[in-house]
Amino acid sequence: MQYKNSLIRVVVKLDSILGSLINTVAVLLLTLIFILGLAQVFWRFVLNHPIVWSEEMIRLAYVWICYLGWIIAERADSHIRITALSNRLPKEMQKWLQVFCHLLTILFSVLMVIYGGRLIGAGAK
Template sequence: MKNLMTTVALVLGQIAKAALWLAGAGLLLMTVFITAQVFMRYVMNSSLVWSEPAAVILMGWFIFLGAAVGIREGYHLSFDVLLYFLPKGAKLWLYSISDLVVTAFGVGMAWYGSQLALSAWDVKLPSLGISGAVDFMPLVVGGCLLTLFSLERLARRAAGLPTARFGDAEPEAA
């Protein structure tokens, strides 16, 4: 079981790394778009009509991809005060309950995001000339990754392996 989990962790680690690089590239590209828009508007007295909608779409991508990786790595928001006073066994149960809730949230994001994307499939974004479904794709992909990474955390915990920074086991050496 641990060999399988190690292999799965390596694959999901590569997916997380790719998602993080895409999120970083999206953030950088969004910054370029907004900088170009400000330059064009205030220096050239002309506006790039596509820059704001493109930047908002990119923002959705880097937010949801980054959030999914944050879940995998254990950097999402949490309320930890109670955990300082509980024994290790109780902490593991609370971590697992938290991961189950996050899994359900990820499934909801993917499901309802796909419903929104399908409903906007035939709508054309006028300034970009692409389908309105593109607006909702970060929800779908982010929800799928959130679900996948939360399930990985649950499986790793069940196998007695570390789950990032939560401290339910010491992290393995890299």
């Protein structure tokens, strides 16, 4: 039993560290978008010499913020949901519905990885 408790503590600590890292990276990417956006406007309209790579970098950072935001919202259990039906269910059914929704989320994530990988492979040809 001692081993199980120490393993749980390690997993909880790793989860906490990973959550902090994800939040930090999301904040840094948002800061990068803001600074690059300002720099792009300044160089384009004031210096009349636009930064060529800034739009691509902003777009890529935005995509990663969307992915990280999905993770942050999932960890906080704060995704948008319609609860009119689920609130009327008994507590036991609500738990099973939540498990079902998490399984659907995992399935969707796996499908995104599979078909995203196929799209990347097709785009590389």
